[in-house]
Amino acid sequence: MARMKFLCDADRCIECNACVTACKNEHEVPWGINRRRVVTINDGQPGERSVSMACMHCTDAPCAAVCPVNCFFTTADGVVLHSKDLCIGCGYCFYACPFGAPQYPRVGNFGSRGKMDKCTFCAGGPDPANTQANFVQYGTNRLAEGKLPLCAEMCSTKSLLAGDGDIIAKIYKERVAKRGYGSGAWGWKTAYRETIAG
Amino acid sequence: MLVVADPHPTTWAALSERKDNTYLLPICTQFECDGSRTASNRSVQWGQQVVKPIFESKNDYEVMYLLAKKLGFADLMFKNIKVENNQPLAEDLLREINRGGFSTGYSGQSPERLKAHMANQDKFDLVSLRSTKDAPPEIAGDYYGLPWPCWGTPAIRHPGTHQLYNTNLHVKEGGGTFRARFGVERVVKTKVMEDGKEVEKEQRFNLLAEGSFSVGSELKDGYPEFTYGVLKKLGWDKDLTDPERERIEKIGGNNPDNVGWAIDLSGGIIRVALEHGCIPFGNGKARAAAWNLLDPVPVHREPIYTPRPDLVAKYPTYPKAVRFRVPDIGFDVQKAAVDKGIAKQFPLVLTSGRLVEYEGGGEETRSNKWLAELQQDSFIEINPADATERGIKDGQWVWVTGAENSKARVKALVTQRVGKGVTWMPFHFGGWWQGQDQRKNYPAGTDPIVLGESVNSITTYGYDPATGMQEPKAALCQVAAA
Incomplete structure (x- = not known):
């Protein structure tokens, strides 16, 4: 069985937000909830970099480790999903997540949180069927239809890759071989005024 | 009077508080009507209606027809266009463009040819845009979407021009030269001092290509834009059919020799030029000095409101x-x-x-x-x-x-x-x-x-x-x- 992974190639991301828009439109994610977002560091300065971030579907996921109601589970494809029927909106997973992936709708005054929402790797929820009830809770299940996450499918520069981890690693290895390891070697351009062409 | 014709009310539509003489016309999107559309690579595609017009919107064609009707000249404006229930037929609109679009090479892309392209999209090479060997005869040799210029009438089946000014191809294969847009010669008068006296000197520059021509051209040098007169000088006017010649002479009146390729509605001059491997708009040089503009070569001018x-x-x-x-x-x-x-x-x-x-x-x-x-x-x-x-x-x-x-x-x-x-x-x-x-x-x-x-x-x-x-x-x- 394939182990599904995301990889965002920061050398290629152009901060076009197509991944964010594709995700929102596919799953009808409401305003204020971002299953995926583009983060830009050093905006407007030399060395500016953008990276598209969502749930990374961690191995031994920290969110699952801290969840008091055990709502998380990992699918056979390595996708980390959760049950919104079990979730109590406590927010522990938000503190545990290294990527800021969990999102909570505001359901009332005094900052009370609704049930957690996050990227499903376009794999729906606990019930894999593409029903209207499942769509409202989790969005579409593209994986069940043999399709990959729409964010990566829509990526205009193919910066964002999603799919079988082995295949993604192979694509990225080819890129690094072609660009030279200087493309990822932080500081080489500044320190030695050179990039290593492949 | 302010008329805003758009799928969405624009800034102008919302700016004014006035209630009179302001019209908002909700116009359909392209998904709500048939018709031809040019892409940024000059290819033309035939688009089909995807959904019926929503709400009370109308498409551009109907709005223009109703406006012409109201102003009293719809019969003249649409005399060659079939109109049903106030809906002008999109195919006829393109045919009308084709008939008048010789000068821009928007003449060969008939609705029939474009629809054949849409029906055979898989039979075009993704890089060269050319139809593949197994393509059916109605698209054989064509570039996808018949990119402008697609010379002459649809009947002569020019394949369209994938790359402009490509001298490595025959004109009938989508090749071409630089347009002889600014005449054949430029005369520059300058004042110079000669023997202590100021005299006016005349310099003449050849604006036609020299030693450059597209593959298969029978003229192995630069040439001007084609006219009936140019065809006569070359002896190529005998290749015109009788109906073409009659049309040209009717258009030209007393001076048929001046009828150029762009206004010859028979398409005959274009057809004959292509037959001889020549491009109808001539074979000239590119120019880097645009002498008829205010600044022939761009110079720095401070903005009207400048920080300096x-x-x-x-x-x-x-x-x-x-x-x-x-x-x-x-x-x-x-x-x-x-x-x-x-x-x-x-x-x-x-x-x-x-x-x-x-x-x-x-x-x-x-x-x-x-x-x-x-x-x-x-x-x-x-x-x-x-x-x-x-x-x-x-x-x-x-x-x-x-x-x-x-x-x-x-x-x-x-x-x-x-x-x-x-x-x-x-x-x-x-x-x-x-x-x-x-x-x-x-x-x-x-x-x-x-x-x-x-x-x-x-x-x-x-x-x-x-x-x-x-x-x-x-x-x-x-x-x-x-």
Whole structure:
């Protein structure tokens, strides 16, 4: 069985937000909830970099480790999903997540949180069927239809890759071989005024 | 009278409080009507209606037909176009364009040919755009979408032009040369001193190509645009059919030799030129000096409102003139700005540009909830040094004042994207005016999700005399905390 992974190639991301828009439109994610977002560091300065971030579907996921109601589970494809029927909106997973992936709708005054929402790797929820009830809770299940996450499918520069981890690693290895390891070697351009062409 | 014909009410539609002489015509999108569409590579595609027009919208064709009917000349305007229930037939509209589009090479792309392309999209090479070997005869040899120019009548089946001016191909295979657009010869008169006397000298420059021609051309040198007269000189007029010759002579009246390829409605001159491997618009040189423009070679001219008034004397804008029907008073405006010390009052350069989320004036994209969420406020980018001087924090409301004393209320984006002394605003916002929200002025249910100030309210006088393009990129402003 394939182990599904995301990889965002920061050398290629152009901060076009197509991944964010594709995700929102596919799953009808409401305003204020971002299953995926583009983060830009050093905006407007030399060395500016953008990276598209969502749930990374961690191995031994920290969110699952801290969840008091055990709502998380990992699918056979390595996708980390959760049950919104079990979730109590406590927010522990938000503190545990290294990527800021969990999102909570505001359901009332005094900052009370609704049930957690996050990227499903376009794999729906606990019930894999593409029903209207499942769509409202989790969005579409593209994986069940043999399709990959729409964010990566829509990526205009193919910066964002999603799919079988082995295949993604192979694509990225080819890129690094072609660009030279200087493309990822932080500081080489500044320190030695050179990039290593492949 | 103001008529706004658009799928969404524009900034102008919401700006006015007046109730009379303002018309909003809801126009269909391209998904709600059939018709031909040109892509940015000059390929033309036939589009089919995807959904019926929603709400009370009408397509452009019907609106134009009804307007012509109201003004009393619909019968003349649509004499070659079938109209059913006020709906002009899209195929006939393209045929009408084809008949009149010889000069732009928008003549060979008939609806039948385009539909054959759409039906056989898999039979075109993705790189060369050429149809593949197993393509059916109706598209054989064609480039996808018959990119302009697709010479002559559809009947001669020119394949379209994938790359312009490609001399390595026969004209009938999509090859070509540079257009002989500016005559065959340029005469330059200069005054020179000779034996202590000033005399006028004449220099003659050949504007036609020299030693360059496209593959298979029977003329192995430059040549002018084709006319009936040129065909006669070459002895090629005998290749015209009788109906073609009759048409040309009818068009030409007393002087048929002057009938050129672009106005020969028979398409005969184009057909014969192509048969001899020649391109109808001639074979000339590219020119780097555009002698008929105000600046034959671009020179530096200071913007009308410049942050460097000291440079205006040396690099002034164009002299005062009336261009077509429009007066160009840029010179006076520039001088007045220098005299009044405008640059001191408005020390920041303002330029404008686009955001990835929105398009054009933004009405359509600001009405899309996913895109609107990504850019919720109109803003101005300002350098941290300029922001600090003004006590402005990132994300706070500011007033931007333009050099002609208009104002806009937007959010500050304090960023090093812009240098010190420079500000930038996106041009996709509208629906606010000088700090006032105009949302109540939109017809119910048509207001975009996000409204904001239009940068065009801050940009100032000026336009390019060659193209008539307004000056939206170089203005001055002042920014203050709101």
